[in-house]
Amino acid sequence: MAIKFYKTPELEKPDLICGWPGIGRIGIMAVDYLRRAIAAEELGEIEPWDFFQPSKATIQDGLLKELEFPTNKFYYQRLGTRDLLLFVGEEQPTEDGVIYATGEKGYKMANLVLDVANKFSCQRVYTSGAAVTQIHHTLKPRVWAVPNNEDLIDEVRDYENTVLMSDIEGRQGQGAISGLNGLLLGAAKKRGIEALCLMGEIPYYLQASPWPYPKASISVLEVLVGKLGIDIDLIPLDEMARKIEESIESFLSSLYEAEAIPPPIRDQIKESIEKMKHVRESRGPITGEDEKRIMEHIDEFFKRGER
Amino acid sequence: MKEQVEIYSQPELENTSLVVGWQEDAGKLGSKIINYLNEHIKGKLFCEIEPVKFFPLGGVSIHKDVARFPISRFYAGTRKDLVVFDSNQPPNEQYQFLTNLLDVSKYYCKTKDLYTVSGTIVPIAHTTPRRLLAVFNQPEFQIKLRGYELNSMTWEGPPAINSFLLWVAQKRDIPGVSLWPEVAFYLAATEDLKAAKVVLSFFDRRFDLGLDWTELDSQIKAQSEKIARLRREDPEIDKYIRTLEVGLSLNEEEQLKLARGVTEFLEKTPA
Numbered sequence: 001m002a003i004k005f006y007k008t009p010e011l012e013k014p015d016l017i018c019g020w021p022g023i024g025r026i027g028i029m030a031v032d033y034l035r036r037a038i039a040a041e042e043l044g045e046i047e048p049w050d051f052f053q054p055s056k057a058t059i060q061d062g063l064l065k066e067l068e069f070p071t072n073k074f075y076y077q078r079l080g081t082r083d084l085l086l087f088v089g090e091e092q093p094t095e096d097g098v099i100y101a102t103g104e105k106g107y108k109m110a111n112l113v114l115d116v117a118n119k120f121s122c123q124r125v126y127t128s129g130a131a132v133t134q135i136h137h138t139l140k141p142r143v144w145a146v147p148n149n150e151d152l153i154d155e156v157r158d159y160e161n162t163v164l165m166s167d168i169e170g171r172q173g174q175g176a177i178s179g180l181n182g183l184l185l186g187a188a189k190k191r192g193i194e195a196l197c198l199m200g201e202i203p204y205y206l207q208a209s210p211w212p213y214p215k216a217s218i219s220v221l222e223v224l225v226g227k228l229g230i231d232i233d234l235i236p237l238d239e240m241a242r243k244i245e246e247s248i249e250s251f252l253s254s255l256y257e258a259e260a261i262p263p264p265i266r267d268q269i270k271e272s273i274e275k276m277k278h279v280r281e282s283r284g285p286i287t288g289e290d291e292k293r294i295m296e297h298i299d300e301f302f303k304r305g306e307r
Numbered sequence: 308m309k310e311q312v313e314i315y316s317q318p319e320l321e322n323t324s325l326v327v328g329w330q331e332d333a334g335k336l337g338s339k340i341i342n343y344l345n346e347h348i349k350g351k352l353f354c355e356i357e358p359v360k361f362f363p364l365g366g367v368s369i370h371k372d373v374a375r376f377p378i379s380r381f382y383a384g385t386r387k388d389l390v391v392f393d394s395n396q397p398p399n400e401q402y403q404f405l406t407n408l409l410d411v412s413k414y415y416c417k418t419k420d421l422y423t424v425s426g427t428i429v430p431i432a433h434t435t436p437r438r439l440l441a442v443f444n445q446p447e448f449q450i451k452l453r454g455y456e457l458n459s460m461t462w463e464g465p466p467a468i469n470s471f472l473l474w475v476a477q478k479r480d481i482p483g484v485s486l487w488p489e490v491a492f493y494l495a496a497t498e499d500l501k502a503a504k505v506v507l508s509f510f511d512r513r514f515d516l517g518l519d520w521t522e523l524d525s526q527i528k529a530q531s532e533k534i535a536r537l538r539r540e541d542p543e544i545d546k547y548i549r550t551l552e553v554g555l556s557l558n559e560e561e562q563l564k565l566a567r568g569v570t571e572f573l574e575k576t577p578a
Contacts, residue, residue, distance in 0.1 A: 100365065100366070102363075102364060102365040102366075103359070103364050103365075104359045104360075104364070106364060106365075107358070107359050107364050146369050146372070146373070146374050147372070147373055147374065148367075148373065148374040148376070149373065150371075150373055153372055153373070164372045165369050165372050166371070166372050173369070173370065173371045173372045174368075174369055174370060175368070175369040176366055176367065176368050176369060177366045177367050177369065177374065178365055178366035179365070179366055181366070182365070182366025182367035182374070183364060183366060183367070185367050185374040185376070186366075186367040186374060186375075186376030186377075187376070189374060189375075189376045190355075190358075190376055190378065195374075197374070
């Protein structure tokens with residue numbers, strides 16, 4: 001279990017920004033987009049075989065030529081006043097068939113990432129992911145920020161379009177972050193490294209959708225580039241978000257008319273989703289039971305679409 | 308043990324007393340005591356039990372806006388004979404965890420005796436003096452600590468982690484005592500500072516610490532004043548506390564109202 005470095009550049013107290021796949025691919029899309037936008041160079045990778053199953057075999061003339069694994073790569077860039085490290089993981093190491101990293105493998109992966117942070121004397125680690133909530137897909141997603149250190153709370157309050165857990169109705173400052181995003185925050189706390197998780201809001205009815213949700217990645221990126229004091233072109237991501245929004249609209253139109261769903265439930269789904277166009281983040285009118293019932297039908301609908 | 312324990316340094320320790328406190332404790336006693344002792348001995352982290360195997364690692368919990376992560380840390384400082392262990396209670400593999408704890412104390416701390424702290428919730432008023440109850444794992448140690456105003460506990464029920472630790476220590480012939488200061492039930496969700504002082508006073512005498520009480524006394528005074536203000540503002544709360552002060556009991560609903568009222572008031576009222 002090792003980290004392979006391609007080069008060891010001199011970096012001055014860089015920040016490390018990490019992205020993995022998760023709901024809506026919000027985190028990985030934000031970090032990978034940033035990587036390309038700043039033309040970050042490859043720095044190294046975590047050797048994958050202890051964490052992942054191989055994803056592809058190349059066999060030619062009866063000979064195994066190559067076995068590919070999901071990659072977990074580090075990148076770096078010097079940005080004038082600030083140096084930056086990026087980590088993009090194609091998969092989260094999982095155990096027991098769960099979606100997110102858990103247990104020993106996840107913790108080891110988080111610590112390997114932090115070994116690199118320590119090696120380059122990183123001053124802060126950012127992770128990013130999704131915040132599933134009651135927001136309509138036409139509204140601008142906010143960013144939920146969770147620091148691993150009380151001292152960061154005041155700083156976070158100054159970020160644009162960003163909320164702390166205590167700002168969210170019904171949360172009272174409590175919650176949980178699953179997978180590597182959470183483990184990295186915790187393992188960084190244990191090492192005394194300050195870290196911040198930025199989670200872009202995604203409508204609950206899209207949490208099982210096959211599409212990415214770039215609209216939330218944009219919100220996360222806006223916070224990141226604002227904090228880093230850099231400027232990147234977000235137009236291509238905006239364009240992608242617009243196209244996906246069209247697909248969502250089309251999907252919802254089909255859902256509202258789907259014969260397979262009993263009419264009263266269809267009406268309830270439509271009403272629940274459409275009223276969120278005008279009311280941001282209201283936990284009141286929709287109950288947990290309603291949400292569960294709606295999600296069951298939407299999940300089924302997505303599965304049919306995939307088939 | 309090797310893989311589950313990380314040693315950062317090896318302080319010079321001899322015949323140590325090991326003080327164990329848990330983060331999850333009534334009246335926030337464990338962390339209060341540990342922090343106070345640590346500050347006094349200028350404790351530095353020298354060893355940690357790794358969380359893998361002992362804590363669920365599916366992510367992190369968030370409390371008061373900030374990500375939390377389990378800790379299990381050993382500290383030593385200016386005293387060669389005192390080690391402090393500050394930890395969350397592990398939900399998994401407790402026997403292995405406690406064995407690791409005692410392995411570190413044996414091989415790296417040369418521990419001669421063990422002290423654990425946990426609050427015991429009782430239906431008393433905050434103005435009532437707290438007793439310090441105690442459970443020993445060896446009669447000889449119980450005799451040795453006579454004169455420290457410890458009250459022997461009698462109880463039967465599901466064991467707390469401190470009892471489990473005492474038992475594991477007993478099997479390894481390490482004398483130990485579990486200290487159970489009384490915590491006024493309506494301070495259990497916040498801080499029972501008087502209960503903390505009872506325990507710290509014991510440690511002060513036992514280890515000849517020479518603790519400075521200025522800060523804690525001022526915190527106790529501030530807490531008492533806040534509750535006095537609440538009593539003036541809320542006659543119902545005052546009535547419940549008076550009932551306890553004269554030795555009568557409250558019914559379940561009254562207890563809940565009192566606990567909720569005091570907790571909310573203390574949390575929202577600045578010092």
